[in-house]
Amino acid sequence: MFRQLIPFERAKQIILESIPSEPAETEEIPIYKAYNRVLAEDIIAPFNVPSFNRSIVDGYAVRAEDTFGAEEEKPVKLKLVGRINVGEAPRLTVNSMETAEIVTGAALPEGANAVVMVEYTSRKGDEITIYRPVVKGENVMKAGDDIKSGEKILEKGEVLVPRKIGVLAALGFINVKVYSQPKIAIISTGPEIVEPGKPLPLGKVYDVNSYTLSAALQELGAIPLNMGIVPDEEKKIENAIKTALESADAVITSGGVSVGPKDLIPKVLARLGKPGILFCGVSIKPGKPTTFAVINGKPVFSLPGQPTSALFVFLMLVRPALLRMSGIRKEMGIQTVEAYAGEKIFPARGRKTFVMVSLKRDDSGKLIAHPVPKGLSGAITTLAKASGYVEIPKNRQFIECGEKIKVHILEN
Amino acid sequence: MFRQLIPFERAKQIILESIPSEPAETEEIPIYKAYNRVLAEDIIAPFNVPSFNRSIVDGYAVRAEDTFGAEEEKPVKLKLVGRINVGEAPRLTVNSMETAEIVTGAALPEGANAVVMVEYTSRKGDEITIYRPVVKGENVMKAGDDIKSGEKILEKGEVLVPRKIGVLAALGFINVKVYSQPKIAIISTGPEIVEPGKPLPLGKVYDVNSYTLSAALQELGAIPLNMGIVPDEEKKIENAIKTALESADAVITSGGVSVGPKDLIPKVLARLGKPGILFCGVSIKPGKPTTFAVINGKPVFSLPGQPTSALFVFLMLVRPALLRMSGIRKEMGIQTVEAYAGEKIFPARGRKTFVMVSLKRDDSGKLIAHPVPKGLSGAITTLAKASGYVEIPKNRQFIECGEKIKVHILEN
Numbered sequence: 001m002f003r004q005l006i007p008f009e010r011a012k013q014i015i016l017e018s019i020p021s022e023p024a025e026t027e028e029i030p031i032y033k034a035y036n037r038v039l040a041e042d043i044i045a046p047f048n049v050p051s052f053n054r055s056i057v058d059g060y061a062v063r064a065e066d067t068f069g070a071e072e073e074k075p076v077k078l079k080l081v082g083r084i085n086v087g088e089a090p091r092l093t094v095n096s097m098e099t100a101e102i103v104t105g106a107a108l109p110e111g112a113n114a115v116v117m118v119e120y121t122s123r124k125g126d127e128i129t130i131y132r133p134v135v136k137g138e139n140v141m142k143a144g145d146d147i148k149s150g151e152k153i154l155e156k157g158e159v160l161v162p163r164k165i166g167v168l169a170a171l172g173f174i175n176v177k178v179y180s181q182p183k184i185a186i187i188s189t190g191p192e193i194v195e196p197g198k199p200l201p202l203g204k205v206y207d208v209n210s211y212t213l214s215a216a217l218q219e220l221g222a223i224p225l226n227m228g229i230v231p232d233e234e235k236k237i238e239n240a241i242k243t244a245l246e247s248a249d250a251v252i253t254s255g256g257v258s259v260g261p262k263d264l265i266p267k268v269l270a271r272l273g274k275p276g277i278l279f280c281g282v283s284i285k286p287g288k289p290t291t292f293a294v295i296n297g298k299p300v301f302s303l304p305g306q307p308t309s310a311l312f313v314f315l316m317l318v319r320p321a322l323l324r325m326s327g328i329r330k331e332m333g334i335q336t337v338e339a340y341a342g343e344k345i346f347p348a349r350g351r352k353t354f355v356m357v358s359l360k361r362d363d364s365g366k367l368i369a370h371p372v373p374k375g376l377s378g379a380i381t382t383l384a385k386a387s388g389y390v391e392i393p394k395n396r397q398f399i400e401c402g403e404k405i406k407v408h409i410l411e412n
Numbered sequence: 413m414f415r416q417l418i419p420f421e422r423a424k425q426i427i428l429e430s431i432p433s434e435p436a437e438t439e440e441i442p443i444y445k446a447y448n449r450v451l452a453e454d455i456i457a458p459f460n461v462p463s464f465n466r467s468i469v470d471g472y473a474v475r476a477e478d479t480f481g482a483e484e485e486k487p488v489k490l491k492l493v494g495r496i497n498v499g500e501a502p503r504l505t506v507n508s509m510e511t512a513e514i515v516t517g518a519a520l521p522e523g524a525n526a527v528v529m530v531e532y533t534s535r536k537g538d539e540i541t542i543y544r545p546v547v548k549g550e551n552v553m554k555a556g557d558d559i560k561s562g563e564k565i566l567e568k569g570e571v572l573v574p575r576k577i578g579v580l581a582a583l584g585f586i587n588v589k590v591y592s593q594p595k596i597a598i599i600s601t602g603p604e605i606v607e608p609g610k611p612l613p614l615g616k617v618y619d620v621n622s623y624t625l626s627a628a629l630q631e632l633g634a635i636p637l638n639m640g641i642v643p644d645e646e647k648k649i650e651n652a653i654k655t656a657l658e659s660a661d662a663v664i665t666s667g668g669v670s671v672g673p674k675d676l677i678p679k680v681l682a683r684l685g686k687p688g689i690l691f692c693g694v695s696i697k698p699g700k701p702t703t704f705a706v707i708n709g710k711p712v713f714s715l716p717g718q719p720t721s722a723l724f725v726f727l728m729l730v731r732p733a734l735l736r737m738s739g740i741r742k743e744m745g746i747q748t749v750e751a752y753a754g755e756k757i758f759p760a761r762g763r764k765t766f767v768m769v770s771l772k773r774d775d776s777g778k779l780i781a782h783p784v785p786k787g788l789s790g791a792i793t794t795l796a797k798a799s800g801y802v803e804i805p806k807n808r809q810f811i812e813c814g815e816k817i818k819v820h821i822l823e824n
Binding site: 049086146160171197214379410 | 444446447462464499518519558565572574576579581583584586602608609615616617621623624625626628631638719723785791792793823
């Protein structure tokens, strides 16, 4: 078994290179169910928006040339021939020296090419007095001024946030083609792991990773398939990974990858299919034993068993792969905030170190970051209290108390 | 009908004051379904974590006092009495001058009170040589060091992000009490509105707001109840709002609140129940006609019909109310980024103005913000391209090209 640690950036690159650039499966769904899904087609406007010449003010639709020369002292008088409301198809024509009352959003009638704002007019029966000239097109949004028919308005790979679903609705779409959500199997291993709800014998701990990873997958729009806890036996682990590979697009295991005689996962992964293990150990803390394999085209991520480490490696190495598997094209970085170290922070020697921190505002409003927990590596307290992490480069001795630092935020 | 514009901050305050400080309804759900839900109970640790004294290294469990004085030249020899693996309940006791092999994560056997790292030992059959002393508790995480039994580890009102679901799992929870998700009815009005999928006659536009608002509600963890498009008739609008109030915890309407003879929504809201309309018009752009009522204890938000304005007012005034209705206690601000104005940006005169902008990085990596769209207020292009907004105070003349500005991000 090879045990050479590779640098973090190389690990990420190997993972990303193993994921096809576009997901194979797509589906057609109603737009009202499309929130947070990923577009699998470019959206081409099927018609002009607006689809008609639209008044952008309340006033009078005119032929601009009839208003030329109008001024306060020498206004122009036009004949009122009707009114156009919002949502109405105009059933009148504005001829020379005629005008029609029009409201914001209504369609310009035939003949008219501009709108005089109501503020610059007065009315007496059917006679409308115009005190200011307008030029052709003034106060009118022309058909296609917003979006031209045939224009590409949304692109394959965009995430359907609320406003983009609005664009689809505006263009009359009721369905949209999106990429299918990746199905990701989760396997927890480790002789110490017990399912929550069962009694907890001495020496055992409850399974945390199945639950954090399942929620983290949901957060990214993937579908978690929870395969439960698999005993630390070679055959059982092999069967579980095989079953997972049949039903899922990728597999995440946690536990069973530390250095020791019980390290069954790398052993099993090495023989399950081609190309097999691509790396086995990354030069980061936490996350050193992280192993990555591709089995018959499907990625298998083996994360450490310690809950904070597992969630952290998920964020740093699995998340970028998942975004790609989801069809998201835009680089989606992890949000960062500026904060100040609340104490001296020390990295692990010789490895790129990520330190979990909690964030609090001090009296002056500055964000202060404290490592969580202080001292011993308490996994569960860290999960409860850490809201971000600080990256410390390999050769940095420490971060000084009060130093300005960039904190990466663990969740939205 | 009163038409006095109130300042934005006052509008927000009136809305928030009308929402009870804690949601009335809760439900018990499995933790694997609890992602993004809001805790309705404080979580008290039912047992110590870890629940046993745990070794944090690979090595030998000892009585610390047996190692006192040990050094390279004068090591201590102890008798090996067994081995404790991860997940095992130790079935041995370490008596004076005895030791047991132990791995990281395993439970300390009776009698032992410290662990000597394997690096500072050597082994010859059953004889373990110790080259360095340890103090009591060294390399041991004691029961409760992470979380003490009885400690409050999560609080009512916290959002169950992945790591917090992990905390619940670690404490053996299978179910958790959360607040029920608020059900929010959406009503679109306006004589110009047509449902997507239907033909689009001259003068009409497709309904956008039902879809953007529905997705925006999902984004916040609320349940949208889409009531469809209601014709601009007083009786029909009244019936729609009444029906909505029966099934939903709050109602959002859009359209029908501009100044004009067709402004039916405020008219209807004024008579539907107590206390009725609390404000009718806010001194902001966009969003001036926004109206807010409370009808028999339920909030009704009436947003403008223009899609960008509606989505924007949702974000600024409905979202804070919804977070409160969801039971979220922490102030959840809207994410901001620092950017530079890509051109001169002008506000509306005399109103606090929010200008939608798109963000792009220039060659040097700086984020540049451009108003979307340039010129005419193209609703749909804005939805497609704007990723944030800039706030311009009431009395500011303009933002200079190149000026450093804070951009509020429209979505996660």
